[in-house]
Amino acid sequence: MSSSRRLEELIEALRCLPGVGARTAQRMAHHLLERNRDGGRRLAQRLAEAMDGIGNCARCRNFSDTELCSVCTNASRDASLLCVVEMPADQVAIEQATGYRGRYFVLQGRLSPLDGLGPRELGLDLLTERLAEGEVRELIIATNPTVEGEATAHYLAQLARQHGVRPSRLAHGVPLGGELEYIDRGTLAHAFGARQDAG
Amino acid sequence: MSSSRRLEELIEALRCLPGVGARTAQRMAHHLLERNRDGGRRLAQRLAEAMDGIGNCARCRNFSDTELCSVCTNASRDASLLCVVEMPADQVAIEQATGYRGRYFVLQGRLSPLDGLGPRELGLDLLTERLAEGEVRELIIATNPTVEGEATAHYLAQLARQHGVRPSRLAHGVPLGGELEYIDRGTLAHAFGARQDAG
Ligand SMILES: [Zn+2]
Ligand SMILES: [Zn+2]
Numbered sequence: 001m002s003s004s005r006r007l008e009e010l011i012e013a014l015r016c017l018p019g020v021g022a023r024t025a026q027r028m029a030h031h032l033l034e035r036n037r038d039g040g041r042r043l044a045q046r047l048a049e050a051m052d053g054i055g056n057c058a059r060c061r062n063f064s065d066t067e068l069c070s071v072c073t074n075a076s077r078d079a080s081l082l083c084v085v086e087m088p089a090d091q092v093a094i095e096q097a098t099g100y101r102g103r104y105f106v107l108q109g110r111l112s113p114l115d116g117l118g119p120r121e122l123g124l125d126l127l128t129e130r131l132a133e134g135e136v137r138e139l140i141i142a143t144n145p146t147v148e149g150e151a152t153a154h155y156l157a158q159l160a161r162q163h164g165v166r167p168s169r170l171a172h173g174v175p176l177g178g179e180l181e182y183i184d185r186g187t188l189a190h191a192f193g194a195r196q197d198a199g
Numbered sequence: 200m201s202s203s204r205r206l207e208e209l210i211e212a213l214r215c216l217p218g219v220g221a222r223t224a225q226r227m228a229h230h231l232l233e234r235n236r237d238g239g240r241r242l243a244q245r246l247a248e249a250m251d252g253i254g255n256c257a258r259c260r261n262f263s264d265t266e267l268c269s270v271c272t273n274a275s276r277d278a279s280l281l282c283v284v285e286m287p288a289d290q291v292a293i294e295q296a297t298g299y300r301g302r303y304f305v306l307q308g309r310l311s312p313l314d315g316l317g318p319r320e321l322g323l324d325l326l327t328e329r330l331a332e333g334e335v336r337e338l339i340i341a342t343n344p345t346v347e348g349e350a351t352a353h354y355l356a357q358l359a360r361q362h363g364v365r366p367s368r369l370a371h372g373v374p375l376g377g378e379l380e381y382i383d384r385g386t387l388a389h390a391f392g393a394r395q396d397a398g
Contacts (some may be wrong), residue, residue, distance in 0.1 A: 044246035
């Protein structure tokens with residue numbers, strides 16, 4: 001039996017966070033109550049603001065507080081390069097890992113007819129308009145190397161060519177620091193076949 | 200560069216949760232925004248209610264929504280047994296693991312002079328009043344088996360005896376399912392010395 005109904009309700013609500021089970025939720029709730037109520041209040045406030053105040057950019061479909069996001073309205077970014085990713089987290093990964101200074105388009109998914117995700121759901125009408133504007137010269141296709149991601153990439157490459165835009169794809173191969181012994185066979189076979197002259 | 204300031208602020212606020220680093224916070228924020236905004240709104244509401252609405256029970260010091268908690272006001276619980284624990288989570292563990300139907304007292308810490316935690320900070324004046332009432336017959340001391348927990352237990356046992364109350368202590372020994380090979384020497388030595396007749 002618990003001593004507080006509000007505490008039980010908080011623990012239950014924390015379980016909406018990914019990877020948070022009953023035990024972790026209890027630990028989180030006790031931690032906030034015992035040591036950081038101000039942090040808990042700030043989190044409540046920011047959660048409320050985010051859930052109601054974050055929409056999708058009308059141009060790139062990424063998360064945005066305003067009609068157009070801060071990446072789309074940043075005039076210093078190269079509008080001739082457009083990188084297509086599946087999810088917002090993929091854009092974050094590219095921003096953090098590379099020096100890319102072009103623009104993005106976020107599919108918010110990948111072609112998956114069985115899940116009801118077709119060109120319309122991925123905003124490809126919006127992407128088509130974008131390509132038709134004539135400013136984009138290269139479409140960098142950064143979908144995931146899964147079956148669905150590859151099918152999506154194939155579709156996007158065709159779409160680019162139809163508009164006279166050069167499609168490109170992230171290189172496949174052995175990850176830096178990866179040990180050959182532990183790399184999946186498909187990747188290893190591809191890397192072997194696509195081998196390059198040693199420098 | 201991020202596309203949304205509100206998203207950045209949410210990610211930063213999520214890091215007040217124990218065990219949540221930058222990467223996990225980002226994953227949590229994206230998950231809520233993409234798949235469960237209602238869950239995020241409910242969490243915001245319950246966090247706010249908990250941080251401002253949960254205090255400490257005036258009798259047992261555990262978390263409570265009201266002056267006296269639901270365990271203290273539950274007339275069906277045995278008032279002659281009082282179990283002292285360090286933290287609210289310890290009470291939860293005992294409630295879940297045992298069939299104990301007595302009352303509790305929560306120290307919200309353990310004696311630790313270097314951290315400024317003395318008898319006053321642990322509410323021992325309140326515990327003393329409780330023992331003086333004469334209703335408690337056994338004080339079950341369930342502090343942790345650490346140096347500070349043992350020192351606290353020793354202090355509490357003396358306090359109990361001063362009021363004619365029998366102090367008891369959780370049994371030490373080999374954990375069920377534990378392998379002797381991996382048990383710390385102190386526990387093993389204690390368990391060996393306190394060996395009982397085999398049934
Ligand atoms: Zn945008
Ligand atoms: Zn109470």
